[in-house]
Amino acid sequence: MRQRPRGDSRGILDPGRLLREVRFRRHLPAESLRQWVEHYWLIDWVLSAPFEQRVVPHPAVNVVFRRDDDGPESGEVAGVGRDLFRITLSGTGRVSGVQFRPGGFHPFWRRAVSELTGRRVPLPAGRLTPPDAPVGEGTFPGAATSATSDDERCRALDTLLTSWQPEPDPTAEEAVRLAEAIRTDRTVLRVDDFAARHDVPVRRLQRLFLEYVGVGPKWVIRRYRLQEAVEQAAGGPLSWADLAADLGYSDQAHLVRDFTAVAGVSPAAYARSVS
Known part of the structure; x- marks a missing residue:
């Protein structure tokens, strides 16, 4: 804790x-x-x-x-x-x-x-x-x-x-633990790999996240990786091509599209605004 x-x-x-x-x-x-x-x-x-x-x-x-x-x-x-x-x-x-x-x-x-x-x-x-x-x-x-x-x-x-009298719930504890693993381990990039790593069937993982987290595991993985991109963009110059590869994107253009969609501005524009 x-x-x-x-x-x-x-x-x-x-x-x-x-x-x-x-x-x-x-x-x-x-x-x-x-x-x-x-x-x-x-x-x-x-x-x-x-x-x-x-x-x-x-x-x-x-x-x-x-x-x-x-x-x-x-x-x-x-x-x-x-x-x-x-x-x-x-x-x-x-x-x-x-x-x-x-x-x-x-x-x-x-x-x-x-x-x-x-x-x-x-x-x-x-x-x-x-x-x-x-x-x-x-x-x-x-x-x-x-x-x-x-x-x-x-x-x-x-x-x-x-x-509100919350009650112990082992399944909630499992959901919290799995979501925390996605947040802290930047090597988590794919749902099927993550499910295999934790010995959880993909279908069960999807149902678990929708019921307990509110969104699916793919969305959680992508959101945490995009938050990393936002945080790194504020930290100074970086290679967007290298970052895209690190975060599991097929190419830099895909990362730029997702970043712009979630942040409302392009990575370059955001980096300029905070510099």
């Missing part, structure tokens, strides 16, 4: 600008929740002009609470996003978010996570649970965005998630 949150910027387009414009940080949840939750992410901002942030989504569900200009707190469950996510922030505000590990939301949702893919489902005031989820009702954890300290905000999220 990890002892500190991830320090990478995978998925965040132009992370340097994000850190200049807003206060962004990550914290680990209570230890009992770490088998399912990747981290909590907190953002606070005071802006004189609107700021747009773009994110290449992870294959993960997020639960997000937001408050703008001392207004009411709103909450939503964000399923795995297939497209580039854009958000514009202005004035003052704060967000407290939960990023689940891929496969880790199923013990809370208790249905096929693919039902949430590409959707953002509001959490109505007066409920602690996603709409129609088969668990109890409660109230918003107002401290998620109104508390003065990060510790208080994280404790509010701990309380929220614990109240």
